[in-house]
């Protein structure tokens with residue numbers, strides 16, 4: 117048993133342990149932990165903020181409206197979603213109830229902090245060649261609280277372990293632009309950034 121304990125924690129073992137996580141208060145109102153998903157040898161890891169309503173109910177990341185937009189952008193960029201490892205900085209849905217609706221609430225720094233070791237464990241196990249931070253929460257979770265999203269968006273950065281990290285907007289932000297020209301511009305911005313995955317990191 118001792119030898120087994122010394123083995124690195126596999127993604128599956130981490131997923132099981134994360135299902136029982138009580139490191140912050142978000143577990144209680146949430147339905148379940150939404151752990152990352154994708155091949156354990158994925159070359160690219162996409163990191164969002166936290167599960168939304170649909171993800172909370174299904175237990176899978178990026179299956180709701182933001183995930184569907186992400187799917188479209190990936191298809192437009194010629195990237196097969198099933199080759200990617202998709203996860204979030206925070207693994208429980210944070211929300212406020214308004215009647216029957218559960219309204220998304222941004223996670224606080226304490227929630228990101230409490231979830232940090234799950235994300236670090238996923239990166240350690242998958243060892244992606246590149247990570248993509250979708251939005252400011254993922255960017256500051258990985259690049260530090262001092263990271264300035266508006267200045268660093270669209271560029272390559274480097275994680276502590278040397279992994280190149282591309283920072284882009286969150287698909288939910290694209291959806292929040294409504295319909296029309298603003299939405300199209302936001303979509304184009306996300307697509308242009310995602311297309312940078314095809315080229316070498318600009319160092």
Ligand code: URA
Pocket residue numbers: 164165166167168171176177178179180182183203204288
């Ligand atoms: N938004 C996220 O950041 N992650 C999801 O899994 C879904 C929506």
